[in-house]
Amino acid sequence: MDLTDVSLALLSAILHAGWNAAVKASRNPAQVMTAQMVLGALLVVPALFFSGLPNFASVGWIAASTVMNVLTVSALLRAYELGGFGLVYPVVRSLAVLMVVPLAALMTGERLAAAGLLGILIISLALVVLAWDAARGKGITRAAMAWTAAAGVGTAAYILCDAQGVRLSGSPWAYGFVVSITNAAAMAWRQRRSGPPWVQVTSHWVLALPIAVAAMGSYLMILWVWSHAPIAPAAALRDTSAIFAVLIAVFWLKEPFTRTRIAAVLLAAAAVPLLRFG
Numbered sequence: 001m002d003l004t005d006v007s008l009a010l011l012s013a014i015l016h017a018g019w020n021a022a023v024k025a026s027r028n029p030a031q032v033m034t035a036q037m038v039l040g041a042l043l044v045v046p047a048l049f050f051s052g053l054p055n056f057a058s059v060g061w062i063a064a065s066t067v068m069n070v071l072t073v074s075a076l077l078r079a080y081e082l083g084g085f086g087l088v089y090p091v092v093r094s095l096a097v098l099m100v101v102p103l104a105a106l107m108t109g110e111r112l113a114a115a116g117l118l119g120i121l122i123i124s125l126a127l128v129v130l131a132w133d134a135a136r137g138k139g140i141t142r143a144a145m146a147w148t149a150a151a152g153v154g155t156a157a158y159i160l161c162d163a164q165g166v167r168l169s170g171s172p173w174a175y176g177f178v179v180s181i182t183n184a185a186a187m188a189w190r191q192r193r194s195g196p197p198w199v200q201v202t203s204h205w206v207l208a209l210p211i212a213v214a215a216m217g218s219y220l221m222i223l224w225v226w227s228h229a230p231i232a233p234a235a236a237l238r239d240t241s242a243i244f245a246v247l248i249a250v251f252w253l254k255e256p257f258t259r260t261r262i263a264a265v266l267l268a269a270a271a272v273p274l275l276r277f278g
Contacts, residue, residue, distance in 0.1 A: 001275065005229045008221045009237035010272070015218035017244035019211045024085040026207060030077050034191045035201045035208035040216045041184035044177040054169035054178055061165025062179055065158050069179075070186040072154030075147050083144035086134030088151070090242040094127035095152025097232070097239045100159055104231040107160060112232060119274030120236040126267035127242050133260040159235050163226040172223040180216065233275040243268040 001009075019036070026032040054062070079088040101120055104110045112120070162179070169175035188197035201208065225234045243265055250257045 001225075001229050001233055005225045005234065006237060006272065006275070009225050009234050010240065012218045012221040012225075013238045013241040014244045015214045015221075016238065017241040017248060019214040019218070020089065020241070021085065021245050021248055022207065022211050022214075024080055024089075026204075028204070029080060030191060031194055031200045032204050032208055032211070033073060033077065034187050034194070034197060035204040036212040036215060037180075037184040037187045038197045038201050039205065039208050040212040041181040043212060043216060044180050047173070048177050051171055051174040051177060054165075054171060054174040058165040058169040058175055061161050061168065062175070062182060065161035065165060065179055066182040066186050068154050068158040068161060069183050070190055072151055072158060073187065074190060075151040075154055079144060079147035079151050082141060083148060084134065085245075087131050087140065088144070088148050089245060090127040090130040090134070091148050092152045092155055093239040093242050094124045094131070095149065096155035096159060097127075097236045098124050099153065099156035100235045101232045103156065103160055104163070107164065108231065110230055110232065112230065115274045116230075116233050119271040120232060122267050122271035122274065123236045123240060126264040126271070127239065129260060129264040129267065130242055130246060133258060133264070160231070162223060163231040163235075166223045166227045172227045173220065176216075176220045176223045180219070237272070237275055240268050240272075 023029050023032050023036070076088070076092065079092070097120060101112070101117070162175075165179075166172050166175045184197075188200075191197070191200065194200060222234065222238050246261050246265065250261070
């Protein structure tokens with residue numbers, strides 16, 4: 001991975017952490033999630049006139065990514081209710097990146113050097129440290145862990161679908177725009193009992209609009225990286241979003257910067273050059 005790929009993957013992680021934290025902090029996360037996805041789809045519809053549609057070869061991956069995305073979001077929202085953001089988010093991201101490594105090797109023949117594998121393991125360890133810090137002194141139910149595990153598996157699945165699909169699409173922008181539209185349609189269907197999508201949008205658009213812009217930017221950046229760079233290291237860099245979520249909580253929400261959190265941040269920082277050169 002070159003420096004541009006690393007920088008964009010890290011910027012994608014920052015945006016991903018920010019919008020996920022904003023959704024979780026809202027009064028109605030499911031409706032805000034739906035509103036931001038619908039707004040994101042509306043924002044990219046005009047862009048399709050410039051990008052065109054992705055190649056037909058990517059259609060199957062678009063469908064698979066959409067199905068896995070809505071299932072993952074459903075599991076993630078339920079896990080947030082039962083386990084809290086600080087525990088669920090890092091565990092989901094660490095499970096995802098650990099699963100992507102062997103699955104990417106199986107599906108694409110992608111092999112990483114020892115340094116790259118070490119970097120991925122260090123980032124996963126950093127995320128586990130964050131989850132452990134969040135879980136200390138709290139009773140974590142089996143249901144919370146089950147939904148968290150389901151979200152981690154789903155995340156790994158849609159990462160691989162997107163990485164495969166974008167390489168066949170002919171354009172990461174066209175692929176990203178179409179998937180954003182199909183994801184929004186699927187999420188609106190999932191939330192149909194909460195009312196029509198336009199009602200959810202009009203009720204939450206003030207919060208949902210900046211979240212939609214951040215989510216779209218994060219997604220398009222990582223798609224561009226996956227269109228040519230190794231899947232697993234890029235996914236691991238993006239999954240440092242949990243580290244950035246901690247920094248957001250410390251500097252924006254004024255939460256304590258504990259020794260455990262400092263250790264997790266330092267571990268993640270040490271892994272970046274390994275992924276860059278590994």
